[in-house]
Amino acid sequence: MNLSLGIDIGSSSTKAAALDEHGTLLGTLQVHADDPRTSAYGVLGRFLDQQGASFDDVEKIVLTGLGSTYFHENIFGIPTIHALELDAIGHGGLYLSGLDEALVVSLGTGSAFIRASRTNGFRHLGGSGVGGGTLAGMAERFLGVTDIFALSEMALRGNKAMADLRIADVQEEDVPGLAADLTAANFGRIKSGASDADLAAALFNMIYENVGVMASLALSQDTTRNVVLTGSLASLAPAAKTFDIFNQMHDVFGIDYIIPPHPSFATAVGALLCEPLPEN
Known part of the structure; x- marks a missing residue:
């Protein structure tokens, strides 16, 4: 070997x-x-x-x-x-996804955005302090949960609509370009019956949705329409749930969100x- x-x-x-x-x-x-x-x-x-x-x-x-x-x-x-x-993030995202170019987002303690191309190289577009560290800190402080995998399972049982204010909650009719299930305000309407599982679902959604929107803005003037999501946070089940919804709203964002195999690595x-x- x-x-x-x-x-x-x-x-x-x-x-x-x-x-x-x-x-x-x-x-x-x-x-x-x-x-x-x-x-x-x-x-x-x-x-x-x-x-x-x-x-x-x-x-x-x-x-x-x-x-x-x-x-x-x-x-x-x-x-x-x-x-x-930063170059390793870009190379790894392209390798695992099989793409020649993409915006590779590393969802670690924070989030990093790398414009990656096999022919034109790698460019760091910036980053965000919103990431796994945000999730861990808020989950421990407000839910008393320190195990990220237990938090992930909890979130799958929850309903984020019990905590988030959605577009559907603030409009009577559909507005072009605004999907009803999009969030108007994270944790903007926490209902009295909201459970810890509901809050966990809303917390994951806040992280993923903000990263997804930032990625779409980063590509607003770009030719590539692929976002490859990597890092430990991308490997958890709530990530697939959130970004499946994003992909169903392709007419809103015009982006394909991809979680490749082995995203943590x-x-x-x-x-x-x-x-x-x-x-x-």
């Missing part, structure tokens, strides 16, 4: 993905990140054990993410290089496709 391993060391988790010499994705693994160095070494060992591989099978390691700055040496003697995180995969950063 001959593989290259990409490791994305984030603020809350570390993710690993491997490609073989033909560029085929071999596998992925995610661990909790308490400490960048510990989590990177840990994910490497666990990934190789999972794949039945050894250190000798690893041709190179490519590090990216905020925690990659803690490494200035080869890991276990394996050639170790660094990749720019786009940056780790993309790191393996980047030009290495120059050594200090």
Whole structure:
């Protein structure tokens, strides 16, 4: 076996993905990140054990993410290089979606918007502080829930209309270009009977809907109509639920919202496709 391993060391988790010499994705693994160095070494060992591989099978390691700055040496003697995180997001989104160009959105602790093209390169359009960190902080403070997967299951049982003010709530007749199910104000009409599940559904919707609208605005003067959603938040079931609704309203946004396979690992995969950063 001959593989290259990409490791994305984030603020809350570390993710690993491997490609073989033909560029085929071999596998992925995610661990909790308490400490960048510990989590990177840990994910490497666990990934190789999972794949039945050894250190000798690893041709190179490519590090990216905020925690990659803690490494200035080869890991276990394996050639170790660094990749720019924003380029890795773009490369990974295109690889996983099979597209040649798109707006790649990374839904992590915050949200980053990368205009990605295989021929014209990658451009960071900006970002937003609205993301997984927002979700986690508000869920803990207002719902007392700290497990993101439990929160996701809770949201699937809820009805966001019990908390959000929708276009349908403020107009008697349909208005061209405004779908009735769109949100007029997040948490703008919390009904007395709203349950925690309803609030969880509205919270997820607030994050995803705002990201979706920002993405459509970012492409308002662009030729590409594809938005590829990556990152841990894109892998949760409420994301598919929200963006399915967005795709059903194609006449409003004119955008195709795509959640590719393995969205959590786009940056780790993309790191393996980047030009290495120059050594200090």
